[in-house]
Amino acid sequence: MSASLATGADPDTLVVSGWSAASPYGLGAQAFADGVRGDLDAVRGADGDADLGPYERAGRLPGFDARAVLGRKGTRAMDRATALAVTTAGLLLEEAGPGLAQDSPEAVGMVLGTGHGSVQSIMDFTRDSLTGEKPFHVDPALFPNTVMNRAAGQSAIWHTLRGPNTTVAGGAPTGLLALNYAARLLRQGHCEAVLCGAVEEFSAERAWLEYRARTGGPHQQPAGPLGEGCALFLLEPLGRARTHGRTPLASLLGTRFIAFNDQERARGAVVRAATEALKEADVRPDEVGLLVPSDCGGPLGGREDAALADLFGEHRPPRLRLRRLIGDSGAAAASFQLAAALTAGGDGTPVLVTSVDPDGQTGAVVLRTGTP
Structure with missing residues (x-):
């Protein structure tokens, strides 16, 4: 076997x-x-x-x-x-x-x-x-x-x-x-x-x-x-x-991407992307052990934070805010968020990574860190 x-x-x-x-x-x-x-x-x-x-x-x-x-x-x-x-x-x-x-x-x-x-x-x-x-x-x-x-x-x-x-x-x-x-x-x-x-x-x-x-x-x-x-x-x-003798570091469980044509709609787009990614992953919001948002600041960042508050309610998993440490790395930002999730996520912990862009795109990825 x-x-x-x-x-x-x-x-x-x-x-x-x-x-x-x-x-x-x-x-x-x-x-x-x-x-x-x-x-x-x-x-x-x-x-x-x-x-x-x-x-x-x-x-x-x-x-x-x-x-x-x-x-x-x-x-x-x-x-x-x-x-x-x-x-x-x-x-x-x-x-x-x-x-x-x-x-x-x-x-x-x-x-x-x-x-x-x-x-x-x-x-x-x-x-x-x-x-x-x-x-x-x-x-x-x-x-x-x-x-x-x-x-x-x-x-x-x-x-x-x-x-x-x-x-x-x-x-x-x-x-x-x-x-x-x-x-x-x-x-x-x-x-x-x-x-x-x-x-x-x-x-x-x-x-x-x-x-x-x-x-x-x-x-x-x-x-x-x-x-x-x-x-x-x-x-x-x-x-x-x-x-090939490689130890899995995380499993990819779910992804979702949503476009929005007005920044006022960003909050709803983030909620939808995260909700659908979690559903695909078969992970409940209260099971998520770590959030890694894009943390872009300003009104758009505020909408991302509000969306995550809407989704998680009283459950408040820790948030890893990376941009304040390494700056805005543009197109590489979300990849660094994924790397941070691998670094900070505990064994078996579902992690939600979200990203939002002022041009009208948002995405969410669910990982389970550790060996399946």
């Missing part, structure tokens, strides 16, 4: 069997976990010649240099977002054990979320085409950095992942969308395992765009400090994880 059958767990249950991160706490899952458990503030002032744009502080990955981490070959023209993704994928593959990608590279896919790709690369390349003697006097080696799927494609090439390769962009819930997309790939039999998550780089260009959008747009948000980084997860069926 297999180990899965012996424990009564369905071998087709999708589980997170590994993860890693490049965060303002440093490289690796352990650095992130230590920072979250210690409630450490990773948002710092500018160091050296760093340009933080309109902000005085930011949650930047300290001392990160692509050439120092990845070597000189292939990194001369690599943008920061791609370097963060390639590095994080390497850390995760190393943790997952030898053979994950090498033995059957076609069986391993990648789903990577992003905001716009590398904002700095897009703006630098455009500026060169406008200020150069002729519009085509640009460095062709830099052009690949301007397309949204650069980080996902380069990560797959660098680490020989030949399964499905997808880039997802959906605002703050992007990391949750990437996880859901990865689950669909697995359930439809397109691959056997997926690296999924999201990446966001910090740059002065992104800082100014975010600042102007927050303070001058129709959906004004608190102009708090920005963050950056990448968090990736290995998602695969329980049976496969055990066959």
Whole structure:
């Protein structure tokens, strides 16, 4: 009898069997976990010649240099977002054990979320085409950095992942969308395992765009400090994880995404997304042991908090608020929330992760941490 059958767990249950991160706490899952458990503030002032744009502080990955981490070959023209993704994928593959990608590279896919790709690369390349003697006097080696799927494609090439390769962009819930997309790939039999998550780089260009959008747009948000980084997860069926000697860290139980066309409707959208995700997971609200909201602040954050209060009533599970520690990491925010859930959730604890974006998207994911 297999180990899965012996424990009564369905071998087709999708589980997170590994993860890693490049965060303002440093490289690796352990650095992130230590920072979250210690409630450490990773948002710092500018160091050296760093340009933080309109902000005085930011949650930047300290001392990160692509050439120092990845070597000189292939990194001369690599943008920061791609370097963060390639590095994080390497850390995760190393943790997952030898053979994950090498033995059957076609069986391993990648789903990577992003905001716009590398904002700095897009703006630098455009500026060169406008200020150069002729519009085509640009460095062709830099052009690949301007397309949204650069980080996902380069990560797959660098680490020989030949399964499905997808880039997802959906605002703050992007990391949750990437996880859901990865689950669909697995359930439809397109691959056997997926690296999924999201990446966001910090740059002065992104800082100014975010600042102007927050303070001058129709959906004004608190102009708090920005963050950056990448968090990736290995998602695969329980049976496969055990066959390869990997201990499941959490089971994926339910997901739901709802759109709203007016921020006044955000509260109801969050309630609906969370309620339907919990129903799919067969988890009652009073069973949830940890909440990890997007904590975006301002009126929208207030509506998210009110929605969770509506849903849980007198049951008040602890809330892990991550943004105050690492800054607003944009498209990578929800992936860091998932990583925090794995870090802080107790064994067997149902965890609800929610995210809401001012452009009208909300998502909810239910995990059960620990071994099924």
